[in-house]
Amino acid sequence: MTSTISCALGTIRHDWTLPEVEALFALPLMDLLFHAQRVHRERHEPNTVQMSTLLSIKTGACPEDCGYCPQSVRYDTGLAPEALMEVEAVRASALRAREAGATRFCMGAAYRSPKARDLKVIAQMIREVHALGLETCATLGMLSPQQAQELKEAGLDYYNHNLDTSPQFYGEIITTRTYQDRLDTLRAVREADLKVCCGGILGMGESPADRAELLLTLANLPEHPESVPINQLVQVQGTPLAGTAPLDPFEFVRAIAVARLLMPCSHVRLSAGRQAMSEEMQALCFMAGANSVFYGEKLLTTGNPDTERDRRLFERLGLRAETFNGRRSGHEDDHGSALERESGCGCARLHAHAETAP
Ligand code: SAM
Ligand code: DTB
Ligand code: SF4
Numbered sequence: 001m002t003s004t005i006s007c008a009l010g011t012i013r014h015d016w017t018l019p020e021v022e023a024l025f026a027l028p029l030m031d032l033l034f035h036a037q038r039v040h041r042e043r044h045e046p047n048t049v050q051m052s053t054l055l056s057i058k059t060g061a062c063p064e065d066c067g068y069c070p071q072s073v074r075y076d077t078g079l080a081p082e083a084l085m086e087v088e089a090v091r092a093s094a095l096r097a098r099e100a101g102a103t104r105f106c107m108g109a110a111y112r113s114p115k116a117r118d119l120k121v122i123a124q125m126i127r128e129v130h131a132l133g134l135e136t137c138a139t140l141g142m143l144s145p146q147q148a149q150e151l152k153e154a155g156l157d158y159y160n161h162n163l164d165t166s167p168q169f170y171g172e173i174i175t176t177r178t179y180q181d182r183l184d185t186l187r188a189v190r191e192a193d194l195k196v197c198c199g200g201i202l203g204m205g206e207s208p209a210d211r212a213e214l215l216l217t218l219a220n221l222p223e224h225p226e227s228v229p230i231n232q233l234v235q236v237q238g239t240p241l242a243g244t245a246p247l248d249p250f251e252f253v254r255a256i257a258v259a260r261l262l263m264p265c266s267h268v269r270l271s272a273g274r275q276a277m278s279e280e281m282q283a284l285c286f287m288a289g290a291n292s293v294f295y296g297e298k299l300l301t302t303g304n305p306d307t308e309r310d311r312r313l314f315e316r317l318g319l320r321a322e323t324f325n326g327r328r329s330g331h332e333d334d335h336g337s338a339l340e341r342e343s344g345c346g347c348a349r350l351h352a353h354a355e356t357a358p
Helices: 002-008 018-025 029-043 087-100 116-131 145-154 167-173 179-191 208-219 249-262 279-287 307-317
Strands: 048-058 104-109 135-139 158-160 195-197 200-202 227-232 267-270 292-294
Touching (some): 048 087, 087 116, 104 158, 116 135, 116 145, 145 179, 158 227, 195 227, 200 249, 249 279, 267 279, 279 307
Parallel strands (some): 048 292, 104 135, 158 195, 200 227, 227 267
16 A cells, blocks of 8 residues: 555546545554655745734624634634724734745735725725735635725735534534635636635634545645644633634644645645644644744734744744745845745646656
8 A cells, every 4th residue: 555655646637535634644653654755845945934924804703604713703702803904004014024034924904805995095005015026916706707806916925714613513513604606716816817725724623524524625725725723722711612622733743744645735734723732743733744933922813932942943943935046035125026936846736747647
């Protein structure tokens, strides 16, 4: 089994089956890590980490019922709602992120889907962040094809919209929008020629088969998402998922490795939940093929390791910040260069590298 798996790994496929994905999860951990690191090195510059900084541009009072989320109006989490930020305050925050070493700035809003008036303001935020030479990302809930196009025209590079979990488990977590709604938004985002950031959350009480199905669904999308955020549930008091039994850390590491194997060219992001992880566990995630993190003291409403701590960790592990064309972001001569950056494997577009499985 191992040798069959081994020679097929590293190709770009969109026809994974559940037994194949479950077989990867079932490998001895060291074999799984070995294959994941090998495939990682075939496609990416080793020892580099892409760094994205998040900002909540509109906080709380969300009408949706996502069981993990502190921003839903339905749960008493003690979070104070905040209106859409001013453009200038977002620009100032992006500038600080750039100075701290981030290369991508992700603006998150607690919407089911954005209203037309707010989208105009957000488009202006995107223009300002883009002008700073940062890659731009937004996560604003469901989008229509027209809205996706409007964001593209403002200079948006990535849109984050997660599948969150398997199609089977999804209904246990969210009832106010369907899995198909999410797939429709992802299609609208692709059709507007935006890059896709799409992943999920582990540790919500899902089964091993649900974790396999989530990764299978991501890998079998018509194109692999360029970024795949793998979040560990941040348990927030007041949400229905507070008190869920924590996931075995090695199961989380396995999921990172399987994501790397199923989507060889994508950036796999070790996302929410790092504050609850040991540095040794984070190192294992990088070994498993994670090559991106959220960087900065805050995620959207909850904490993240502070930048100094992350810098020390990266230094101890010999990890470097991913650059734009070999230059660090934050330098004057980097302005406007974000879109010229090649991904670690040199794929301008992932589908251009599609291969057939042997
Ligand atoms: N409201 C928009 C939406 O849901 O599409 C965008 C913002 S929403 C907070 C973005 C993603 O953050 C969610 O899809 C979910 O995957 C992740 N997320 C939210 N709360 C989380 C938590 N407590 N732990 C881990 N991930 C979380
Ligand atoms: C993603 O996959 N994780 C980020 C980002 N995309 C928007 C959000 C994590 C949120 C964690 C809970 C919070 O801080 O509110
Ligand atoms: Fe609203 Fe997004 Fe939170 Fe769901 S995850 S409750 S849509 S902010």
